[in-house]
Amino acid sequence: MHTRVTADQRRPTVDKRELRQILGRFASGVVVVTGLVEGEPAGFTCQSFSSLSLDPALVVFCPSKTSRTWPGLSRSGTFCVNILGEGQRDVSDTFARQGVDRFDRVCWSSGRRGNPRLAGALAHIECDLRAEHDGGDHHIVLGEVQDLVVGQADSPLIYFRGRYAGIRA
Template identity: 40%
Template sequence: MISVSQSTSEQLSPVDGRALRTVCGNFATGVTVITSGSAENAAGATVNSFTSVSVDPPLVLICLHENSRLLPVVQESGGFVVNFLTHQQEPVAWAFAGRQTARIEEVPHHMSAGDMPVLSEALAYLECRLVTEYDGGDHAILLGEVVALGAPAKKEDPLIFFQGSMRELGRESALQR
């Protein structure tokens, strides 16, 4: 147990980025691939920094690294799609996670009515109009208004991220990296 004085003094010193990442890794999150762009410049990136913000109006937020190749695509297109992955889509998550990410053409997808790429095998998706962008240190915090949604996958379990690895509910992944 940490006393109040210990907690206060620890908060005054800078927090190590690696330690922060390790501690935050104890929070299980869903795994998403954010997609954006029109058919000729569509792109995607694996992201676990997603949250719903409001039901009325319907708002969500995502965070993208300031050097993400997807960020300028989202800014130019004015929107993005949050694709919630199934446990069977772990290879898709890894394919879009690296600096040399997969191309949209390499995964089953379709274009939405709003001309945004949607991963066809996703558990569910939210198509969003970019409302605003906030500075979040080394990340951009993007607020989006949900304009379309769907849940095409039936009876699938989600892919989750916990303690540095992707997992199914109740078990670790065989593809840990």
């Protein structure tokens, strides 16, 4: 038997630092979400990414509400998820920084839908924005897959316990 928990009952006291350490034990791939904002390329690093559904073809990622890049990409209604390869730590770091010309530091080309595709990635997934929901200090973004391209890399870039790692497939 399941009982519903009220909002007042759901507010446990959780140490944020401890939670971050625990969640850091979950290894995740690293993606860079790219698109065009007022005709200019834009993008950011994100490690909260996953497949959601095969039918319809949906992916999900969760950009921080403090992101300066996501609002513009959201307004454009389309984006590309670039799944980074093991040798792209510098690309991940570049797109995680604020105040730099990110696209001046990487090789890229335009995809079929106009969104930037980063050279050297494992794959490129071009999407239309399907939905955006509140997720605490993050947005929960659903993308409807419109185009898929297998990239050049063989092994993924992994983030685990605050560090990059790679795996050989």
